[in-house]
Amino acid sequence: MSLLLQAGWTAPEGALHGTTSWLQAVVDGLCELSSRDALTGLNNRRQFEAAIAREVDRVARIGEPALLLLADIDHFKRVNDTHGHAAGDVVIRAVAECLQDCVRPMDLVARVGGEEFAIILPNCPPAFGQAVSERIRQKVAAKTAVIVGGQPLSVTVSIGGAFAPPWVRSSAALWSERADQQLYRAKSEGRNRTCLDMPPLTVVSAEEKGLLFAGLTQSDLTEPSGSGDPMPKTTE
């Protein structure tokens, strides 16, 4: 009870202590509490794991593209060491708020580690993946978290992402691992950047087109010339 009250829970109006409706409200409150991250109010790791498992199932069945982004605050240890842990908490809250503001209501933002966040974007076509992750990165970089003492401080995030393979019964672990590899890449390539594991390209580049027609000029193909064998005539 003290946990609930501390989290700002209040009994619904008219629900007397000990009645069924009061008990239901307590259960609801506890469920809510167990799915939230205490510092940021985002979904916590438990909630994220349930959501990603559901999403893997959904993508396998419906074949819609879904994107998983992992965002990690750059040089967070430096913030803590230089400005103290209270400042670190303010930064984490500011980033959390920023991430939540950047996405659609259907997307799920979760805090999955100390300074690490995950975003599940259902029905996100690969063509938009880069745009959305880049927008998130820029918003975070542009946001200033005001820390105790009035000193303005801003941070950046590195983002790694991967698309779930449609119609394939994959696993949350494999999907997360691919996103995690991209996050590692973003970090090692200098931070404050986004790296996505794109699904296989379906685009034909100008270079490919050029090579496709390199040996065959159209006049070769469409105008029978003396050099080629003429097609046999219709026998009828």
Add this chain to the structure above:
Amino acid sequence: MMESMTAPAPQATTTTTRLARTVAITSGKGGVGKTFFSANLAAALTRQGMKVLVLDADLGLANLDVVLNLYPKITLHDVFTGKAELEEAILPAPGGFSVLLAGSGLVEYSRLTPEVRDQLSTIFEAVKPRFDVILIDTGAGISDVVLYAVSMAQEVIVVATPEPTSMTDAYATIKVLASQQSREQLHLVVNQVTRQGDGRAICNQLQQVVERFVQGANGSFPKLSFLGDIPLDPSVRDAVQKRQLLLELHPGSAAAQGVVQVATRLQARG
């Protein structure tokens, strides 16, 4: 006459586990004669002694019925909605093969919902033991329905024409199938060629670009198996307009011979 009297008993009575060879026919670009080719290939394979079914998987905008001049009362749509049994929807087509028609304009199936997907695969599994070859005629483009229909088949024939747009789309299709479905080999048929040898040249050209730019899921590039070209032939237009099979209307035409050769090569590479 003697042949039919001494012919062995139907395979179904001797072997129950043999499943049909399944071949998807796709093109990327529409209007390359894909459905026309599917129907005539089915007729050619039937003449070579195969028991053939053509499954019309062009669910959004099917026109196998138009090519074959069939106006079925029962289509896949009725099977999907439970109004008819699968048996009733398998129809005899003019060339001696069987067809399972989608019926035109089934807009509700132009998107691959889980229901469409499950129904397609259920139907597919049910017909597999009953034929030697199943040809899946897919729609144009590389939409999810097309890709799913192709994914059901063991083999793929990509149909292209010498037109640059068709070649580009055929290439895009090959690229997608190699990377998303890990296809290691794809058959190629070039339709509407104006000179003998053009089909082979186009195949070589495609193979060259594939080797340079396409990487399958297993790291190697897919091999194109050239099945032949079909010449641009006025008798094709005639057959299409009369809604008859080219192989029946103009069996001696260059295009018909091209289709027969494709069927022979396909059999040889089975």
